[in-house]
Amino acid sequence: MLRRISTALYLRSWLLLLILLGPPLIWMTVIYLGSLFTLLINSFFHLDEFTGQVVRGFTLQNYFDLFAPANLDIFGRTAGMAAAVTLADTLIAFPLAYYMARFASQRVKSTLYLLVMIPLWSSYLVRVYAWRLILAKEGILSWLFEHLGLGFVLDGLLSLPAIGGPSLAISAIGMFLVFCYVWLPYMILPIQTALERVPRSLLEASADLGARPGYTFRRVILPLAFPGVVAGSIFTFSLTLGDFIIPASMGNSSYFIGQAVISIQGTSGNIPLAAAFTVGPIVIMIVYLLLAKRLGAFDAL
Amino acid sequence: MRSNPPLARDPAQEQASPLLKLAALAGLLFLHLPILIIFLYAFNTEETSFTFPPPGLTTRWLGEAFGRSDLWDALGLSLRVAFLATALALILGSLAAAAVYRSTFFGRDAISFLLVLPLALPGIVTGIALRSAIGMLHIPFSFFTIILGHATFCVVVVYNNVLARFRRMGGSLIEASMDLGADGFQTFRHIILPNIATALLAGGILAFALSFDEVIVTTFTAGQQETLPIWIFSQLTRPRERPVTNVVAMLVMAITFVPILIAHRLTQEK
Amino acid sequence: MPNANPPAIRFVDVKRFFGDVHAVDGVSLDIQDGEFFTMLGPSGSGKTTCLRLIAGFERPNAGQILLHGQDVSNLPPYERDVNTVFQDYALFPHMTVGDNIAYGLMIRKVAAEERRQRVEAMLEMVRLPGIANRKPSQLSGGQRQRVALARALINQPRVLLLDEPLGALDLKLRQQMQIELKTIQKRVGITFIFVTHDQEEALTMSDRIAVFNQGKIEQIGTPAEVYEHPATAFVAGFVGVSNLIQGEAARKITGSEAVFSIRPEKIHLAEPETPVPANSFGADGRIREVIYLGINTRYVVELDGGGELMVIQQNLNATSMDVLAARGQRVRLVWDCSHIRALGSAEAGKN
Numbered sequence: 001m002l003r004r005i006s007t008a009l010y011l012r013s014w015l016l017l018l019i020l021l022g023p024p025l026i027w028m029t030v031i032y033l034g035s036l037f038t039l040l041i042n043s044f045f046h047l048d049e050f051t052g053q054v055v056r057g058f059t060l061q062n063y064f065d066l067f068a069p070a071n072l073d074i075f076g077r078t079a080g081m082a083a084a085v086t087l088a089d090t091l092i093a094f095p096l097a098y099y100m101a102r103f104a105s106q107r108v109k110s111t112l113y114l115l116v117m118i119p120l121w122s123s124y125l126v127r128v129y130a131w132r133l134i135l136a137k138e139g140i141l142s143w144l145f146e147h148l149g150l151g152f153v154l155d156g157l158l159s160l161p162a163i164g165g166p167s168l169a170i171s172a173i174g175m176f177l178v179f180c181y182v183w184l185p186y187m188i189l190p191i192q193t194a195l196e197r198v199p200r201s202l203l204e205a206s207a208d209l210g211a212r213p214g215y216t217f218r219r220v221i222l223p224l225a226f227p228g229v230v231a232g233s234i235f236t237f238s239l240t241l242g243d244f245i246i247p248a249s250m251g252n253s254s255y256f257i258g259q260a261v262i263s264i265q266g267t268s269g270n271i272p273l274a275a276a277f278t279v280g281p282i283v284i285m286i287v288y289l290l291l292a293k294r295l296g297a298f299d300a301l
Numbered sequence: 302m303r304s305n306p307p308l309a310r311d312p313a314q315e316q317a318s319p320l321l322k323l324a325a326l327a328g329l330l331f332l333h334l335p336i337l338i339i340f341l342y343a344f345n346t347e348e349t350s351f352t353f354p355p356p357g358l359t360t361r362w363l364g365e366a367f368g369r370s371d372l373w374d375a376l377g378l379s380l381r382v383a384f385l386a387t388a389l390a391l392i393l394g395s396l397a398a399a400a401v402y403r404s405t406f407f408g409r410d411a412i413s414f415l416l417v418l419p420l421a422l423p424g425i426v427t428g429i430a431l432r433s434a435i436g437m438l439h440i441p442f443s444f445f446t447i448i449l450g451h452a453t454f455c456v457v458v459v460y461n462n463v464l465a466r467f468r469r470m471g472g473s474l475i476e477a478s479m480d481l482g483a484d485g486f487q488t489f490r491h492i493i494l495p496n497i498a499t500a501l502l503a504g505g506i507l508a509f510a511l512s513f514d515e516v517i518v519t520t521f522t523a524g525q526q527e528t529l530p531i532w533i534f535s536q537l538t539r540p541r542e543r544p545v546t547n548v549v550a551m552l553v554m555a556i557t558f559v560p561i562l563i564a565h566r567l568t569q570e571k
Numbered sequence: 572m573p574n575a576n577p578p579a580i581r582f583v584d585v586k587r588f589f590g591d592v593h594a595v596d597g598v599s600l601d602i603q604d605g606e607f608f609t610m611l612g613p614s615g616s617g618k619t620t621c622l623r624l625i626a627g628f629e630r631p632n633a634g635q636i637l638l639h640g641q642d643v644s645n646l647p648p649y650e651r652d653v654n655t656v657f658q659d660y661a662l663f664p665h666m667t668v669g670d671n672i673a674y675g676l677m678i679r680k681v682a683a684e685e686r687r688q689r690v691e692a693m694l695e696m697v698r699l700p701g702i703a704n705r706k707p708s709q710l711s712g713g714q715r716q717r718v719a720l721a722r723a724l725i726n727q728p729r730v731l732l733l734d735e736p737l738g739a740l741d742l743k744l745r746q747q748m749q750i751e752l753k754t755i756q757k758r759v760g761i762t763f764i765f766v767t768h769d770q771e772e773a774l775t776m777s778d779r780i781a782v783f784n785q786g787k788i789e790q791i792g793t794p795a796e797v798y799e800h801p802a803t804a805f806v807a808g809f810v811g812v813s814n815l816i817q818g819e820a821a822r823k824i825t826g827s828e829a830v831f832s833i834r835p836e837k838i839h840l841a842e843p844e845t846p847v848p849a850n851s852f853g854a855d856g857r858i859r860e861v862i863y864l865g866i867n868t869r870y871v872v873e874l875d876g877g878g879e880l881m882v883i884q885q886n887l888n889a890t891s892m893d894v895l896a897a898r899g900q901r902v903r904l905v906w907d908c909s910h911i912r913a914l915g916s917a918e919a920g921k922n
Binding site: 013118128129134140244 | 321322324325327328329331332333335336338339342392393394396397399400403404406412415416418419421422423424425426427429430431432433434435436437449452453456484485486507510511513514516517520530533534536537538546547550553554557558561562565569
């Protein structure tokens with residue numbers, strides 16, 4: 001009878017724990033950790049040029065290949081974009097997060113929170129697609145620039161080396177805009193959380209001691225908001241580092257890490273090299289996460 | 302902290318400077334305007350271009366989109382994948398949340414970390430890791446391998462929601478139920494389930510949204526199958542079907558909006 | 572006392588550890604049927620753990636627990652004929668008051684009509700008629716507490732456990748509930764086991780009190796016994812005010828260096844040269860502090876021979892002005908020899 005089973009489990013709480021924890025733990029360990037492990041192992045194999053098969057012998061060749069100038073280029077380009085996006089998103093997110101934390105009434109805050117969450121959870125691809133429409137040569141932004149008589153500004157931007165391109169939709173500037181857009185909610189929320197935790201008494205004390213609002217902002221609020229910024233930057237950095245959708249939709253021929261990984265494993269089936277390539281971002285993110293932990297970002301998550 | 306109210310506004314205190322309000326509003330608009338653009342373009346008469354302003358408005362593309370069988374196939378696949386992945390995530394996530402809540406055991410904090418890892422690490426890492434493992438075991442890429450990947454990163458969404466609800470519920474409710482004569486199963490049915498129901502629903506909705514929209518891991522774990530995001534992605538890189546894509550984009554946005562709203566409501570503090 | 576029936580609860584050298592912490596460290600006791608039994612002690616003394624051991628939420632690491640003669644070590648809470656009123660009431664938020672109270676009956680598949688009637692009867696008994704359709708969130712603290720009581724009592728358990736149920740109530744309400752609980756217990760006639768850290772509450776309500784300290788019981792007895800004849804310095808200090816005198820100061824008063832205690836209300840304040848009657852002790856000193864409390868006044872007196880004694884006097888005739896003026900004056904303390912208690916433990920008690 002059910003009651004007897006229940007009592008048996010009650011008396012042996014380790015058994016109940018096993019039943020509860022077992023399935024998810026087994027799943028995550030076998031499927032996820034297991035995959036990560038095979039990825040790591042694969043990075044030490046290599047692809048035989050002639051047979052096109054993966055040879056299961058230990059070698060560090062893939063890692064050496066990572067340091068080829070072309071590949072270093074890819075890493076640098078991706079990391080540079082990630083850094084730029086992180087910076088820009090911080091600047092855009094901060095006023096909104098600050099307003100939400102400090103000045104919005106409860107009702108307004110709840111609505112704003114919802115408004116920030118909606119883009120976060122609605123289709124990422126659609127939002128990227130929306131920007132293709134906006135940035136297209138005949139699209140809204142061009143039209144806007146033309147109408148404001150600033151067409152030459154746009155042309156000038158687009159003719160810049162490295163970050164320009166035939167149109168906004170196919171340029172690094174365009175990619176930058178889209179990256180900033182899609183990750184923005186990830187930056188707003190942690191900053192808002194961190195700011196909310198600043199007790200008002202600190203600000204009152206600061207004013208009481210004679211500081212003007214600007215000074216209080218710089219010396220009291222900003223440092224306390226910093227862990228939130230770092231927390232948000234984890235997302236923006238990591239997501240940019242691994243993304244291939246946006247570079248594929250809007251980039252020219254120069255690859256980002258994500259695209260490199262796909263093409264390497266896809267066309268040539270060179271999983272070992274792709275694996276080694278992927279280890280790159282993993283390492284970068286681990287270092288970043290450790291740094292962020294030091295800076296107190298995990299409390300703001 | 303009673304004596305240290307948080308940063309929120311005291312009605313008697315200062316108002317935000319107009320500059321701040323402007324900057325905040327700008328941020329908000331930046332977030333939402335592009336979405337509105339989609340709606341505009343879905344009704345564009347002009348077939349091949351993205352010209353602004355659109356020359357005319359028509360509903361004819363809606364009709365065309367509905368007639369496309371490949372679109373329906375992709376949608377159907379996405380829905381089936383999302384349902385199964387969500388079901389799996391609900392089970393695994395709830396079990397994990399229950400285990401973490403009721404006992405302290407060695408490695409407890411590690412569980413939360415492990416569960417969030419698929420979302421914390423970039424998608425290509427999860428994607429290619431799964432691909433290399435599946436390939437190594439010579440398993441064919443199929444519907445089931447897609448679900449494998451999706452369920453893995455959806456678990457944590459359910460887990461977080463259910464765990465937070467457990468914590469709010471408090472353990473004395475369960476003890477009270479048992480004290481009054483209900484065994485474990487009866488307690489689950491009468492007390493636990495009703496109290497976590499909305500958390501399950503919210504977590505399920507969010508997991509569904511996550512799976513429905515996912516493209517990166519799916520690219521790596523699918524065989525010939527095409528989910529809706531993969532279909533959209535192919536349009537992004539090799540645009541052939543602009544007007545239909547516009548319609549699809551608009552419909553996807555509209556459809557995901559309502560469940561997000563619901564999930565948000567369900568997780569509000571009473 | 573010889574009793575044919577087994578005691579309602581019997582602990583035989585029960586121990587419960589949490590890692591290194593000995594929450595319950597060798598507790599043995601008997602609780603009789605129909606008693607109002609209080610477990611009294613400071614936080615962490617083991618009293619709540621003992622309650623949870625009886626309910627079945629904890630299992631002992633050693634020793635035996637018997638409910639009406641039956642060993643319950645392997646019985647989960649839902650198999651024990653015991654019900655609990657929790658400290659936070661633990662009312663099910665998603666059910667109405669009526670469904671909450673009827674929960675135990677529902678589990679046992681009692682018919683709906685009978686449930687309804689019994690719920691109504693219960694609500695009458697706890698003096699909350701007609702609220703069966705409200706939700707717990709709509710009730711005040713005092714009302715919730717009574718609903719929790721009704722929910723437990725409706726199952727007619729042989730033993731009712733109450734875990735500091737009055738802690739969240741304000742003073743007036745608490746005092747009123749103390750009387751009500753006692754009345755209900757007399758009416759229903761079942762064993763009540765009450766956990767509290769408030770010694771006044773314990774003295775008010777109990778038939779017997781067990782004083783807990785650091786996982787062990789220091790004394791079990793009626794309120795009068797525990798108050799008038801504390802077995803150890805801890806009990807003397809925890810139940811009522813501790814007036815401990817030992818060593819040299821004790822010798823000057825009683826002739827012996829052994830520790831003794833004297834209750835503050837048993838001491839008379841007298842003029843400095845008042846003759847000490849036969850069968851009484853006297854001690855001279857100076858009033859160091861006066862605390863006016865409305866009903867009575869506390870005097871802290873520094874003794875010439877060393878040590879301090881607290882004296883409590885009712886303000887029968889004096890006003891606050893009068894008593895406060897006593898500060899600094901010299902006084903002679905006199906009390907009956909029979910009122911002092913020699914103590915077993917040499918440790919200083921705590922208030």
